[in-house]
Amino acid sequence: MRGLTLEPSSPDRWREVRGTLRRLLAEGADPAGLFADGAQGSLLEPAPAGQRFPTPRFPRGWQGPFRRVAHHRDPDSLRLLYRLLHRHQTEKGLPERALDPDVRELVARDAAVRRDAHKAKAFVRFREVAPDTFAAWHRPDHHVLPLVAGFFARRFGDRPFAIFTPDATLHVREGELTWAPGAPRSAVPDADGLDDLWRTYYRATFNPARTNLKAMRAEMPAKHWSTLPETRDLRALVAEAPARVAAMAARAERQPTVADVLPERRSLETLREAAPACRACPLHGPATQVVFGEGPADARVVLVGEQPGDQEDRRGRPFVGPAGSLLREVMASVGLPPGETYLTNSVKHFRFRGKRRIHDRPRAGEVQACRPWLHAELELVKPEVLVLLGATATRSLLGSRVKFRDVRGKVVATPFAPHTVVTVHPSAILRAEDGATLKESLSSALALARSLLSPSICRAATKW
Numbered sequence: 001m002r003g004l005t006l007e008p009s010s011p012d013r014w015r016e017v018r019g020t021l022r023r024l025l026a027e028g029a030d031p032a033g034l035f036a037d038g039a040q041g042s043l044l045e046p047a048p049a050g051q052r053f054p055t056p057r058f059p060r061g062w063q064g065p066f067r068r069v070a071h072h073r074d075p076d077s078l079r080l081l082y083r084l085l086h087r088h089q090t091e092k093g094l095p096e097r098a099l100d101p102d103v104r105e106l107v108a109r110d111a112a113v114r115r116d117a118h119k120a121k122a123f124v125r126f127r128e129v130a131p132d133t134f135a136a137w138h139r140p141d142h143h144v145l146p147l148v149a150g151f152f153a154r155r156f157g158d159r160p161f162a163i164f165t166p167d168a169t170l171h172v173r174e175g176e177l178t179w180a181p182g183a184p185r186s187a188v189p190d191a192d193g194l195d196d197l198w199r200t201y202y203r204a205t206f207n208p209a210r211t212n213l214k215a216m217r218a219e220m221p222a223k224h225w226s227t228l229p230e231t232r233d234l235r236a237l238v239a240e241a242p243a244r245v246a247a248m249a250a251r252a253e254r255q256p257t258v259a260d261v262l263p264e265r266r267s268l269e270t271l272r273e274a275a276p277a278c279r280a281c282p283l284h285g286p287a288t289q290v291v292f293g294e295g296p297a298d299a300r301v302v303l304v305g306e307q308p309g310d311q312e313d314r315r316g317r318p319f320v321g322p323a324g325s326l327l328r329e330v331m332a333s334v335g336l337p338p339g340e341t342y343l344t345n346s347v348k349h350f351r352f353r354g355k356r357r358i359h360d361r362p363r364a365g366e367v368q369a370c371r372p373w374l375h376a377e378l379e380l381v382k383p384e385v386l387v388l389l390g391a392t393a394t395r396s397l398l399g400s401r402v403k404f405r406d407v408r409g410k411v412v413a414t415p416f417a418p419h420t421v422v423t424v425h426p427s428a429i430l431r432a433e434d435g436a437t438l439k440e441s442l443s444s445a446l447a448l449a450r451s452l453l454s455p456s457i458c459r460a461a462t463k464w
């Protein structure tokens with residue numbers, strides 16, 4: 001009687017199994033006559049007694065499953081593989097017969113090995129056992145270490161490491177993989193600084209609102225817990241989850257608003273100091289800083305734009321980028337002295353387009369959330385003339401029912417100033433193909449705004 005005896009975690013396991021299967025087919029071994037020796041992990045064969053298949057057929061779709069099932073811990077898997085292959089030589093269409101008990105068994109064992117390999121990739125935790133040398137101990141269900149060795153070598157191969165399992169040990173050094181017998185848990189010392197990193201990471205990513213213990217046990221089987229440093233915190237995290245969920249719900253119910261930070265004693269100065277603490281919309285997160293309005297508290301003209309752009313976000317001042325230069329140029333050309341005007345925006349934070357420093361229009365919710373700041377500025381400055389630059393400023397102060405195109409170039413009534421002039425935004429001029437016409441519109445609107453002022457400022461303006 002001859003047989004195949006496999007080393008528990010031979011890296012060549014699949015090659016050895018494949019060679020044996022081929023030889024058995026060539027010799028005509030009867031699948032029913034084979035038996036597995038559970039204790040030895042072996043496949044024993046009696047004398048061959050059947051049809052020989054010296055050039056066996058092997059279905060392409062079985063390559064992966066066969067290779068994986070060859071690493072299943074139950075030695076009977078080898079008998080299953082031989083039986084399937086033997087049947088395939090004479091039974092047409094066997095691989096497609098999903099309900100065939102042998103095919104089903106192949107699929108089930110393949111899934112078990114796949115799952116175990118996935119767990120090995122997810123749950124191997126390295127410890128620094130010597131300077132820049134790492135080791136991990138892991139207990140897989142099946143002989144999956146050869147299946148995942150390549151993954152670890154590619155991922156961590158830039159420094160020496162070893163993975164110990166009860167069946168075999170993998171050493172990787174300078175890209176070379178070597179194998180040694182298995183080792184007990186004690187082969188790898190218990191804790192080092194990496195454990196703390198894992199624990200911190202796990203605590204930070206643990207979502208108390210999704211604490212499903214059954215799913216957690218399925219995903220992270222308890223037998224791996226002893227080597228997973230993060231599981232030391234699990235009991236506490238689960239225990240405190242209900243309280244954390246309640247606190248999260250309470251926070252979500254009460255979305256922060258500008259009112260939370262608006263100072264009681266109002267001046268442009270106190271507003272400007274309070275604004276950086278505003279959390280009324282998410283724009284404060286990615287923005288470099290809040291860009292508050294700028295100009296004298298007794299300015300008789302207030303110009304309201306959309307929101308700071310890239311330059312403004314970097315420098316913390318409104319209208320200092322290309323659109324601002326154009327605006328200041330047109331203001332100067334019509335004799336609106338910048339020293340007498342207050343420049344501000346509907347939204348006080350820059351909005352990135354994704355991660356790029358490209359201006360993106362503020363969303364309606366952001367305009368609405370920021371509006372109390374603008375109202376507070378207007379209440380303090382009390383301008384004689386308010387100039388709304390573009391659709392966002394118009395929507396913010398006149399409401400979303402008013403269409404910009406209907407009021408553009410007009411003087412409208414608002415509670416914020418005796419005269420409110422609506423005109424185009426300087427950025428629209430920079431973007432437009434026919435910028436000259438739009439620039440003319442802006443210029444006329446600002447000249448109109450100037451003409452609406454009392455003579456004193458006009459006199460001052462002529463000196464400029």
Ligand code: URA
Nearest residue numbers: 305306307308318319
């Ligand atoms: N556009 C605006 O609306 N405001 C600025 O401050 C700059 C560009």
